[in-house]
Amino acid sequence: MTLEELVPCDSSKMQAVSEAVERVLVAAQRQDRLTVGVYESAKLMNVDPDSVVLCVLATDEEDEGDIALQIHFTLIQAFCCDNDIHILRVSGMQRLAAILGEPQADSEPRDLHCLLVTNPHTDAWKGQGLAEVANYCAESRDRNQWVPFVCLQER
Numbered sequence: 001m002t003l004e005e006l007v008p009c010d011s012s013k014m015q016a017v018s019e020a021v022e023r024v025l026v027a028a029q030r031q032d033r034l035t036v037g038v039y040e041s042a043k044l045m046n047v048d049p050d051s052v053v054l055c056v057l058a059t060d061e062e063d064e065g066d067i068a069l070q071i072h073f074t075l076i077q078a079f080c081c082d083n084d085i086h087i088l089r090v091s092g093m094q095r096l097a098a099i100l101g102e103p104q105a106d107s108e109p110r111d112l113h114c115l116l117v118t119n120p121h122t123d124a125w126k127g128q129g130l131a132e133v134a135n136y137c138a139e140s141r142d143r144n145q146w147v148p149f150v151c152l153q154e155r
Helices: 012-030 038-047 067-082 095-098 131-141
Strands: 034-038 053-059 087-093 114-118 149-151
Touching: 012 034, 012 053, 012 095, 012 114, 012 131, 012 149, 034 038, 038 067, 038 095, 038 114, 053 067, 053 131, 067 087, 067 114, 087 131
Parallel strands: 053 087, 087 149
Antiparallel strands: 034 114, 053 114
């Protein structure tokens, strides 16, 4: 049984949170507050964990068998829990790539499996979905779901 089977992707709450996640990621990328990649994220969390407000771990079915990736996720999840960083698992790698855009032609493909959103210095940015995502994470923890799941919907 997969995570997607345990957590339905079609509820209206899930759709609202999915849209909020998308808004947060787009806003963070525009303001250069998005760290992309497992190794880049681990380096940032090691140097400045207090600056991180959200960690997004993304996988699809084909990633379920990648043991190295799952080990990295486990370590990142533990670090986030120890440092009070909101954490969220998402599926829909193609949608994630569409949201964040393609890398420049001369650069390497990006590792979208781990995304970190760092703390904004303005309150205006917080209204762009971050509070909704943070509330969803807190509500999930209250139900003993320490790493909540969101399905990013193709459009």
